[in-house]
Amino acid sequence: MMKERTKLLWIVGVFAAAYYVPWSHPLIRQSGLEAFLMFQEYAREHVLTCLVPAFFIAGAIAVFVSQASVLKYFGAQAGKILSYSVASVSGTILAVCSCTVLPLFAGIYTRGAGIGPATAFLYSGPAINVLAITLTAKILGWQLGLARAVGAVIFAVVTGLLMALIFRKDDAARAAGQIYVPDSGAKERTLLQDTLYILTMVLILVFAAFAKPAPGSTGLWPAVFAAKWYITIFLLIILGFMLKAWFTMDECKSWVESTWGFMKLIFPLLAGGVLVAGFMLGRPGHPALIPEYWIQSLLGGNSIWANLIASLAGALMYFATLTEVPILQGLLGAGMGHGPALALLLAGPALSLPNMLVISGVMGVKKTATFCGIIVIMSTIAGMMYGAFIV
Numbered sequence: 001m002m003k004e005r006t007k008l009l010w011i012v013g014v015f016a017a018a019y020y021v022p023w024s025h026p027l028i029r030q031s032g033l034e035a036f037l038m039f040q041e042y043a044r045e046h047v048l049t050c051l052v053p054a055f056f057i058a059g060a061i062a063v064f065v066s067q068a069s070v071l072k073y074f075g076a077q078a079g080k081i082l083s084y085s086v087a088s089v090s091g092t093i094l095a096v097c098s099c100t101v102l103p104l105f106a107g108i109y110t111r112g113a114g115i116g117p118a119t120a121f122l123y124s125g126p127a128i129n130v131l132a133i134t135l136t137a138k139i140l141g142w143q144l145g146l147a148r149a150v151g152a153v154i155f156a157v158v159t160g161l162l163m164a165l166i167f168r169k170d171d172a173a174r175a176a177g178q179i180y181v182p183d184s185g186a187k188e189r190t191l192l193q194d195t196l197y198i199l200t201m202v203l204i205l206v207f208a209a210f211a212k213p214a215p216g217s218t219g220l221w222p223a224v225f226a227a228k229w230y231i232t233i234f235l236l237i238i239l240g241f242m243l244k245a246w247f248t249m250d251e252c253k254s255w256v257e258s259t260w261g262f263m264k265l266i267f268p269l270l271a272g273g274v275l276v277a278g279f280m281l282g283r284p285g286h287p288a289l290i291p292e293y294w295i296q297s298l299l300g301g302n303s304i305w306a307n308l309i310a311s312l313a314g315a316l317m318y319f320a321t322l323t324e325v326p327i328l329q330g331l332l333g334a335g336m337g338h339g340p341a342l343a344l345l346l347a348g349p350a351l352s353l354p355n356m357l358v359i360s361g362v363m364g365v366k367k368t369a370t371f372c373g374i375i376v377i378m379s380t381i382a383g384m385m386y387g388a389f390i391v
């Protein structure tokens with residue numbers, strides 16, 4: 001009954017938008033165009049290289065990683081030092097955005113990971129990106145780069161601990177209802193083989209999504225970018241050999257079915273969120289329904305409101321990996337304060353409107369609102385503290 005009611009609400013909503021929205025107005029027309037241009041940009045630059053590998057990793061976690069293993073390292077009863085240490089630094093190897101991390105989060109959460117370690121991973125995946133932090137330090141100054149790196153690690157741990165504390169009863173109920181069912185008909189593999197299999201897919205994600213370095217960059221990053229597709233193809237060949245040698249046909253079929261399940265759950269919400277974000281905020285440098293100068297005019301100085309607005313704007317806007325740096329460069333040049341800049345850096349990469357829609361479908365609206373609220377509040381406080389010390 002609830003599903004049919006939801007379908008009815010969607011039909012009514014689409015009809016109302018088609019009937020009442022003044023699409024002939026130049027601003028509305030421009031905003032609608034920006035929504036689809038952002039969706040096209042996302043489809044071209046992120047779906048094949050970021051989301052598809054992430055979906056396959058999530059499917060592999062759901063099928064091949066035992067629930068007992070997830071609970072051992074990420075479960076509600078797991079040792080906090082180990083689980084939060086692993087979760088909070090995961091972004092150093094995953095150069096992903098706030099949307100690409102979603103299938104990975106859904107994979108470990110549905111396998112029984114505690115809400116604390118799972119949300120620490122959800123935040124750290126896009127926030128603790130070595131390349132993004134390096135680019136921040138180089139373009140926006142080492143102080144902002146250092147503050148972003150330290151703040152992101154602290155945020156991941158604190159967010160996870162607060163979520164675990166607030167929803168400790170829910171975690172206890174989930175742990176009480178978990179049943180371990182041994183796999184049947186599967187090939188016997190060693191822990192090393194399973195680790196190499198998952199690691200190979202993670203490396204495929206890392207290299208396929210490797211962002212283009214800033215113009216004039218020298219050293220390791222440009223060399224890796226130039227060779228990214230050769231490395232990715234080599235890793236795909238290795239993955240093919242692993243699948244043929246270590247997995248049965250039934251296991252591969254289960255893996256694909258699990259991957260498809262995550263795609264059906266996540267992609268429609270993600271696509272809708274990208275369209276809404278594009279309609280409201282537009283792409284960087286392209287006006288939409290909410291003018292950019294409104295945001296810029298509200299972000300000067302280091303008041304609590306400037307930092308709060310920066311946190312909220314960062315939480316709602318979608319930032320592809322590394323794009324937050326040039327956006328902030330322009331905003332700082334237009335008079336944005338350094339405190340709000342850090343607040344946006346800490347809230348923006350880890351959250352977005354598409355991200356919120358998807359995680360609400362995975363862990364519920366209440367947990368999602370709490371998770372987002374914690375990050376916005378902490379980003380505001382961190383921005384004020386940083387702005388007070390940086391003149």
